[in-house]
Amino acid sequence: MLNLGILTISDKGWRGQRGDESGKAIRDSLSFLDSRVVKYEVIPDEVDIIASKLAQWADEGSVDIILTTGGTGLSPRDVTPEATLSVVDKVVPGLTEAMRAQNFKVTPLAILSRAVAGIRGKCLIINLPGSPKAVGECLRVILPVIPHAMEIVTGEVTEHVALDTKKD
Numbered sequence: 001m002l003n004l005g006i007l008t009i010s011d012k013g014w015r016g017q018r019g020d021e022s023g024k025a026i027r028d029s030l031s032f033l034d035s036r037v038v039k040y041e042v043i044p045d046e047v048d049i050i051a052s053k054l055a056q057w058a059d060e061g062s063v064d065i066i067l068t069t070g071g072t073g074l075s076p077r078d079v080t081p082e083a084t085l086s087v088v089d090k091v092v093p094g095l096t097e098a099m100r101a102q103n104f105k106v107t108p109l110a111i112l113s114r115a116v117a118g119i120r121g122k123c124l125i126i127n128l129p130g131s132p133k134a135v136g137e138c139l140r141v142i143l144p145v146i147p148h149a150m151e152i153v154t155g156e157v158t159e160h161v162a163l164d165t166k167k168d
Contacts, residue, residue: 002150004030005039005063007053009071009080010130014044022069025132029139033146039063045071050083058087058123064150066123070130072115080127081114088118088125092149095126099138103129106137122154 006026012018020042027037039057043049050071057063071080085091095117103110115127126142128135151157 002033002035002064002146003038003062004035005057005066006037006041007039007050007057007066007068008042009045009050009068010042011044011077013042013070021132022128022130022135025135026067026069026128026139029136029143033143035065039066045077045079047079047083047086050080051086054084054125055087055120058120058125061122063123064154065146066125067128068125069128069135072113072127072129074112074114078114081116084116084118084125084127088116088120090119092117092119092124095142095145098141099128102141103134103137110134119153124149124153 006023008020008023010018010020013020023040023042039062041053043053054066057066068080068084071078093116096113096115099115100110100113103113113129115129117124117126119125124146128138148157
């Protein structure tokens with residue numbers, strides 16, 4: 001079982017001016033992954049606060065994967081990628097490349113996403129968009145590879161295997 005943290009980055013959500021629909025969308029999308037949410041928080045769009053929370057959750061060892069939502073766009077307040085990059089040891093660009101490619105089929109605006117993914121210690125951190133619809137679309141793309149990714153991150157598996165998720 002994988003322990004997950006959901007970190008919603010939203011000034012309005014943090015101030016209580018908006019409900020956390022994208023955090024709910026993450027929970028709703030996790031049904032087929034053997035996982036449980038052990039951490040959840042809504043924080044403002046502040047680099048230092050985001051980076052501190054990511055590092056804290058990853059370093060304390062109770063969270064295998066942190067899924068962030070929000071703050072990945074082009075506005076001046078969108079700083080989640082910068083915060084994430086400041087705390088990860090390795091980047092995992094294939095996850096976010098796959099998400100953007102899939103979402104581009106739905107909307108050309110997907111190429112404006114600056115989401116990143118990376119590893120800190122033995123914790124995988126993945127930035128997701130702030131839109132509930134886009135969250136679901138992104139997770140459908142990457143969730144099939146997450147268990148294998150975590151086996152590699154934790155050292156349980158050292159060989160790469162072919163993973164065929166396509167149905168004929």
